[in-house]
Amino acid sequence: MLINKVVLVNPPFPIQERYQGAFKNVGTILPKLGILYIASALENVGFEVDFVDATLESCSIEETCKRVMGLSPDLIGITTETPNIYRSTQLAESIKRHSNVPIVFGGPHPTLLPEEVLESKAIDFVVIGEGEVTIVDLINTLNSEKCMEEMANVKGIGYRNKGNNVILTEKRERVNNLDTISFPARHLLDIDRYKPTPHQYKRLPVLNMITSRGCPFACTYCSASNIWRRRYTVRSVDNVISEIVHVKRKYGAKEIAFWDDLWGVNEKWAEEFCDKMITEKIDINWSCECRVDTVSESLLIKMAVAGCWKIFYGLESLDEEILTVVNKNINLGKINAALSWTRNAGIEVHGNFILGLPKETPEKVNTMIEKICKLPLDYVKFNFLTPYPGTVLYNEIKNGRWGTFNEKLDKLTLHHATFLPSGYTDYEELDRLRKLVVRKFYFRLSYMLERLLSIRTLNDIKRYYEGLIALMGV
Numbered sequence: 286m287l288i289n290k291v292v293l294v295n296p297p298f299p300i301q302e303r304y305q306g307a308f309k310n311v312g313t314i315l316p317k318l319g320i321l322y323i324a325s326a327l328e329n330v331g332f333e334v335d336f337v338d339a340t341l342e343s344c345s346i347e348e349t350c351k352r353v354m355g356l357s358p359d360l361i362g363i364t365t366e367t368p369n370i371y372r373s374t375q376l377a378e379s380i381k382r383h384s385n386v387p388i389v390f391g392g393p394h395p396t397l398l399p400e401e402v403l404e405s406k407a408i409d410f411v412v413i414g415e416g417e418v419t420i421v422d423l424i425n426t427l428n429s430e431k432c433m434e435e436m437a438n439v440k441g442i443g444y445r446n447k448g449n450n451v452i453l454t455e456k457r458e459r460v461n462n463l464d465t466i467s468f469p470a471r472h473l474l475d476i477d478r479y480k481p482t483p484h485q486y487k488r489l490p491v492l493n494m495i496t497s498r499g500c501p502f503a504c505t506y507c508s509a510s511n512i513w514r515r516r517y518t519v520r521s522v523d524n525v526i527s528e529i530v531h532v533k534r535k536y537g538a539k540e541i542a543f544w545d546d547l548w549g550v551n552e553k554w555a556e557e558f559c560d561k562m563i564t565e566k567i568d569i570n571w572s573c574e575c576r577v578d579t580v581s582e583s584l585l586i587k588m589a590v591a592g593c594w595k596i597f598y599g600l601e602s603l604d605e606e607i608l609t610v611v612n613k614n615i616n617l618g619k620i621n622a623a624l625s626w627t628r629n630a631g632i633e634v635h636g637n638f639i640l641g642l643p644k645e646t647p648e649k650v651n652t653m654i655e656k657i658c659k660l661p662l663d664y665v666k667f668n669f670l671t672p673y674p675g676t677v678l679y680n681e682i683k684n685g686r687w688g689t690f691n692e693k694l695d696k697l698t699l700h701h702a703t704f705l706p707s708g709y710t711d712y713e714e715l716d717r718l719r720k721l722v723v724r725k726f727y728f729r730l731s732y733m734l735e736r737l738l739s740i741r742t743l744n745d746i747k748r749y750y751e752g753l754i755a756l757m758g759v
Contacts, residue, residue, distance in 0.1 A: 287428050288387070290333045292358035293320050296365060296373045297339040297349055313481045314341055315493045318544065319392060319416070320364040321469030326417035329467055332424065336473040339376075346372065350379040360424060364392040367673055368698045370402070377407040387427065391416045396512055397675035399443035403451050411443040413453070414512070415460055415498070459513070463498065463520040468528050476536050483748035484635075484664050487570050487594055488539035492532045496525050496558075500546040502576070504601075505611045505677035506639065506670060509546045517550055522558045529567060541571040548573035552584055559584075559591035570594045577623035578615055585630040595633040595663075598623065602642055603653045610643050611678065621660070628661040636662045640719050641670040643678070643687035646708030647718055654722045658729060665726050667719050668699040 295317050316338075324334045335356045339349040353361060361380060365373035377388045391412035395402045399411045412419050419441040426435050436444060441457030460466065471492070481491055497520065499513030532538040549555035572595035580596075588596075598620075602608055605616055627634045638657070640650065657665060672679040672690060682690045688706040696703050702715045709715050726732070740746060 286359065288332075288359040288424050290335070290357060290359045291327055291362060291424070292335045292337060292353050292356045292360075293324055293362045294336075294349065294353060294364070294376070295320060295338045295340050296363055296369060296376050297344050297346060298369045298372065299343065300340075313485065315479050315481060315491075315542070315544075316469070316471065316474055316476075317364055318469050318493060318495060320362070321471060321473070322466060323362060323391070323416050323420055324470035324473055325467040326421055327424075328470060330421055334470065334473065336470070338474070341475075341478060346376050346379055349376055350383065353380060354383055358386055360387045360389065360427070362389045362391060362420065365390060365394050366392055367394045367397075368695050370394050371695055374402075374405045374407065377405060381407040389420070389423070391420075393508065393512055394674070395443075397508060397673075399453060400451050403443055403445060406445075409444065413441045413443060414457060415441075417460070417466055419457055459516055459518065460498075461518070463518055464524040468531060471532070471536065481542060483751040485542065485572070485595075486540055486748075488744070490536065490538055491540040491542055492536060492538045493542045493544045494525075494528060494532070495545050496520050496543060496548065497545045497550070501550060502547070502614065503677075504613055505681070506601075506642075506672070508673045508675040511675040513546075517547075519551060519554055522554065522561055525558065526561055526565065526567070529569060533567075533569060539569060541569060543571060543573040545574065547579070548575055549584075550579055552579070552581065555584055556587060559587040559593075562591035563587075567592070572596065574599065575623075576615065577619045580623050580626065582626040582630075585626050585632060589630040589632050593632055595635055596627055597635040597637065598627075600636045601639045602645070603656050604645070604649050607642050607644050607649070624661050633663040634661055635664045635666070636660070637666045637668065639668050639670050640722070641702060641704055641706055641709075641715055643681075643706055644708070645706050647714065649708075650718055650722060654725050657722075658726060658732075662726075667722055669702045669715070669719065670704050671697045671699050672704055673697060 300314065324336060327334050337349065337352050344352065363373055363377060373390070380386070380388060387409045388407060389410045389412060390402055390408050395411040396413050399413055402408055402411050410423060412423070419439070422439050423442055426432050426439050429435055433447065437452065437454055440455050443451060443453045446452050476490060476492070480489065497518060499515070499517040500507070500509040501515060501517045503510050503515065529541060569592055571592050573593065574597040577598055577600070600620055601611065601613055603617060603620070608615060624634050672682045681687060682704060688704060691703050691712070693703060702712045705712055705715060736749060740749065
């Protein structure tokens with residue numbers, strides 16, 4: 286039977302498992318852009334595509350299986366990340382009990398560990414890396430008369446041959462021109478049902494978008510360098526502006542959340558983007574994630590004029606020994622300068638810190654939180670170190686360096702302590718410390734007064750109330 290109908294799936298991943306405590310009630314649920322790019326690529330060459338977002342729908346594995354099979358697919362594509370690989374595999378096995386339809390896995394985890402993923406006989410293929418070209422090539426090969434003989438010629442996949450041996454084909458070249466990739470197939474979504482956490486937006490509806498792929502840096506805790514092979518590619522400014530105009534007109538977007546691994550690495554590109562947003566008078570708020578060493582005072586001023594209201598900086602630690610160990614390649618001077626420039630430009634400053642990094646001790650964290658409270662930060666996020674497979678730090682920790690690792694893939698969500706540095710007594714100590722630093726930062730009188738004085742709209746009141754309720758549950 287020829288493959289014509291493809292059902293793409295974002296598998297079940299209960300928000301209660303991704304987040305801890307009260308944050309499970311306000312956690313972000315936004316569209317998975319990767320699989321929506323796949324949908325567009327398939328539709329462009331004539332395949333019929335349906336999409337099931339089982340996470341949004343809070344479906345169980347059985348409910349997801351029933352919904353997918355009810356769409357009569359000829360092929361099923363499932364996207365998955367490390368903490369959800371077990372449940373994704375269970376979904377594939379459940380589907381196989383009802384049908385022998387080919388199942389393809391893609392996403393970060395299959396890209397990094399394709400052979401392990403293919404240990405489940407329910408999974409027929411994995412797509413490694415960028416999938417827009419690969420998935421079309423794979424299906425066209427499956428539709429050919431000599432598909433298994435030709436399968437080895439499909440770049441960027443993993444599969445089992447007739448002898449049941451796992452075969453990884455030649456790596457596919459990275460896409461050079463991202464403008465050739467169609468916009469994500471958002472028409473397959475119920476856009477209004479997606480929403481970020483309260484402090485991550487100003488105006489609804491918010492749509493997420495990416496302007497680039499990859500990251501040129503090599504932080505040891507991050508898997509981006511392995512997934513994208515240390516190569517950074519960026520869309521043209523005109524192409525990004527076209528998508529912004531498109532989502533404003535079609536979906537009424539009032540805000541864009543740029544979900545690049547790292548936004549605006551090329552300052553010339555960032556300035557050109559801001560200039561175009563300003564000259565074309567595009568009325569939309571937007572936010573992004575930057576490094577403190579890729580921004581300048583003049584650029585930040587221009588970003589604010591162009592609609593940027595928030596920047597999320599990956600600071601990770603204020604201890605320079607720790608920053609050196611994880612190859613962050615920033616220092617306190619760069620941190621202080623960038624945060625001050627951002628605040629002075631009128632942009633909200635959000636900072637991410639990682640607790641449980643190598644060389645960290647409770648004493649260092651207690652010293653750090655005092656410093657954090659003195660920085661011009663509007664919001665902070667304290668994640669636990671999550672040693673993802675495919676990272677340098679994962680390999681070091683697996684080899685017994687830095688501390689103790691309780692490797693449970695379903696707990697690698699950033700919100701569960703799975704690695705204990707040598708400077709800690711037990712996981713409970715690390716967990717207690719996280720709760721303490723959250724409360725120390727957010728429940729300062731000066732901070733709460735600052736937040737109250739920043740209220741401008743009824744929507745601000747609603748966002749702050751939801752955030753407060755979540756914090757009180759920490």
